[in-house]
Amino acid sequence: MTQTREQRRFLPCRVGDEIYSFDTRDVQTVMQGNQVTYAGGRADGQTGKLLIQGTEIPVLRLSSILGDSDHRPAHEHVVVVSTREGACGFLVDVVLRACRVPDSNIQVLPSVTQGGERFFRAVLRLTDHQTAGRGTSSEAHSDTTSSSASLVLNVDRLCGLETQEILADASSSVDLGRVRIDMRDNERLMLFAASLPTPDGSPAWIALSVTQVLEVTQSGPALPVPGSQDMLHGLIEWRHHFIPLIALEGCLGLVGADANSHNRIVVARCSNRQIVAFPTTGNVRTIRLPIETTGGPASIGLNFDCIRFSCRTEDGVLILPSLEQFAAMQARDAA
Numbered sequence: 001m002t003q004t005r006e007q008r009r010f011l012p013c014r015v016g017d018e019i020y021s022f023d024t025r026d027v028q029t030v031m032q033g034n035q036v037t038y039a040g041g042r043a044d045g046q047t048g049k050l051l052i053q054g055t056e057i058p059v060l061r062l063s064s065i066l067g068d069s070d071h072r073p074a075h076e077h078v079v080v081v082s083t084r085e086g087a088c089g090f091l092v093d094v095v096l097r098a099c100r101v102p103d104s105n106i107q108v109l110p111s112v113t114q115g116g117e118r119f120f121r122a123v124l125r126l127t128d129h130q131t132a133g134r135g136t137s138s139e140a141h142s143d144t145t146s147s148s149a150s151l152v153l154n155v156d157r158l159c160g161l162e163t164q165e166i167l168a169d170a171s172s173s174v175d176l177g178r179v180r181i182d183m184r185d186n187e188r189l190m191l192f193a194a195s196l197p198t199p200d201g202s203p204a205w206i207a208l209s210v211t212q213v214l215e216v217t218q219s220g221p222a223l224p225v226p227g228s229q230d231m232l233h234g235l236i237e238w239r240h241h242f243i244p245l246i247a248l249e250g251c252l253g254l255v256g257a258d259a260n261s262h263n264r265i266v267v268a269r270c271s272n273r274q275i276v277a278f279p280t281t282g283n284v285r286t287i288r289l290p291i292e293t294t295g296g297p298a299s300i301g302l303n304f305d306c307i308r309f310s311c312r313t314e315d316g317v318l319i320l321p322s323l324e325q326f327a328a329m330q331a332r333d334a335a
Helices: 135-140 248-252 325-334
Strands: 009-015 018-023 027-032 047-052 055-061 077-083 086-092 120-125 149-153 188-193 204-209 213-218 232-238 241-246 264-269 275-280 284-288 307-313 316-321
Touching: 009 077, 009 086, 009 149, 027 047, 047 077, 047 086, 204 248, 232 275, 248 275, 248 316
Parallel strands: 018 149, 055 086, 204 316, 241 275
Antiparallel strands: 009 018, 027 077, 047 055, 077 086, 120 149, 188 204, 188 284, 213 264, 232 241, 264 275, 307 316
């Protein structure tokens, strides 16, 4: 029976410190991991086989597929799913209770996560009750997850198949309308101090029109998206939507920038309606155009593929990024 919005159900599972979810329409059964026969012995086997009703099916270790080949929990479960080429099993640490998730808490992946859609179909917002787990197993793991967000697994692609499916009826990213970002006299810019100087040693300031900046808030944990490009730190929740947290300083050419060294998050919108966030140090200024410049950008050594404008001022180098270019860069890198 087709699930309606009110009936949409998912099966959350813990893998390390993260929670991933299966659409229950894909799930056949859940079994103990000790029933799996491993190709190279349990210590180093990436895949194995499971006998179900006289038929052997392949079993894949989910953590290895997602890039953590060293993860070996003491106890495992196997989630058996249906794919286009038959049944397949995925090894996970702990299987939590299946739960209903309202449509308002389901969101397609933002386009800047391109690459991650090889593994995932959507992102969920789960309550603490939904991530509490089962009995003593859940109590033992109750403090291991740093987020109530969960990525929905695309089982066909995880098994090496191709599919263009995403969750039907899933909500899109928040859309606050278009914004005019052309620079005019008397327009105000917000300047955010970069954590590192430019390659030639000049202090760097990232500039955005005040009409682009939606909020400057405290930084928090980001949900990693395995398979995405290095420019993406992960997804963060903002106003009940998941938005990409991009490594803006690194993409601009400020090599060595680390999101962990920042204590604030800037949420901004692009001219193509997309909303992104980037980490900042919290040192913020506001200026009004026009400004006096002391030199051009020729010797700065930045990545001009994602810069709309840059110049030298008495305070350092002013960089106006082209936020909408990040999605285009992600698509080229993933191709």
